[in-house]
Amino acid sequence: MHRIIGRRALLAAPVAAAPALAQDVFPSRPITIVNAYGAGGQTDIATRLTAERLGAAIGQRVVVENRVGGATSIASTYVAQARPDGYTLLAGTSSLAINPTLQPRLTPRDPRAELAPVGMVYRGAFVFHVYPGLPVRTLAEFIAYAKANPGKLNYGGVVGTVVHLATEMLCQRAGIEMTAVPNRGGVEGLLDLQAGRIHCNFQSPVEAMPSLQDGKTRALAISSRQRLPNLPDIPTVAETLPGFEAVLWMALFAPSGTPDPVIDKVGSALATVTADPDYQARMAQIGLAAETGSAADVRTLLAEDTVNWRKVITEAGIRTD
Structure with a gap:
């Protein structure tokens, strides 16, 4: 015998609860990785390579x-104010350690409080090279x-960049x-050096190499604490001035x-990328x-660099206004 259920009974029957929607x-x-530098430059190339692998x-x-x-404050402020969802x-870059002292009106005023470190990407050393007419x-x-010619030598660089501050630190x-x-x-600084309008300059290896190979400038030192694998014959500044180091670094940050x-999760994936030999080789190709x-490593680096560059900026009396 079939049991017949009336319409009213059907309407009154409880409806099974729908499964809760799973969270994303x-x-x-x-x-999105926000980059503060122009397209086609060394930092932009590195960022895009990292984004692809990440x-x-x-x-x-x-x-x-x-x-x-x-x-660089437009990019960093944009991220600091973004939704903190990853x-x-x-x-x-190193500008996060420089701007709070050099340009305190820029935002974020305290990157250590307004941005959350995720993980390291790279460090980039500079070649200290000179006009070949110098003896x-x-x-x-x-x-x-x-020392024998105080104030008679000129050096180049964009005010407030690591290149500028590295030279000031060398002087100190x-x-x-x-x-x-x-x-x-970049190109302007290199042309000034080749023409003798300036006498020395810190420059990225990629920018400096063609000029060094053509004998238009002469390399004297590397700004990192270790020699560069692709330029093993060029000593470090630290071999003459112990403890010296001036590098441009990049790390990924998220909004606080x-x-x-x-x-x-992002940091773990990034570590996989940076540890990959092929990625390391590609990065080495651009210096x-x-x-x-x-x-935690990024947090420590940012704190230490902020103190170091503050000392250089203060002692040199550098101002941007």
Whole structure:
């Protein structure tokens, strides 16, 4: 016998609860890395290479967005004010350690409080090279020559960059006096050096190498504590001035308040990328040393660099206004 259920009974019957919608598992959509530097430059190339590899490691597309200007503050402020969900990251560089002292009106005023470190990407050393007409072939000879000619040597660089501050630190450590000739960096600084309008310059290996090979400039030292594998015959500044180091670094940052599990997931994927030999080789081709480092490592580096550059800026009396 079939049991017939009336319409009223059907309407009164309880409806089974629908399963709760599962929360999105991070990352469920593309991640954006905001880069403060122009397209095509060394930092931009490194950021795009990192984004491509990070996307493969984390299982989601990672895109790069360039927000140039404000001495990198436009990009860093944008990320600091973004939703803290891990989908907006900053390709933060040494400028985060420089700007709070050099340009305190820029935001974020305290990157250590407004941005959350995720992990290291690279460190980049500079070649200290000179106009070949100078009668010097070593850094020690250069320092002696500068001491014998106080204030007569010029150096170039964009005001407030690591290149500029590295030269100021060299002057302070060596006890020499030189005159700064500001430029827009890169090609302009190289042309000034080749023409003898300036006498020395710190420059990225990629920018300096063609000039060194053609004999248009002469390399004296490397700004990192270790010699560069692709330039093993060039000594470090630290071999003459112990403890000297001036490098441009990059790390990924998220907005402050981003959940720890999200930061850990991105940081883990980033560590996989930076430890990959092929990635390291690609970075070396553009003069950068890939570096694997945790969020804690980045936090320590940022704190130490902030103190170090504050000392250089204050002692040199550098102002941007």
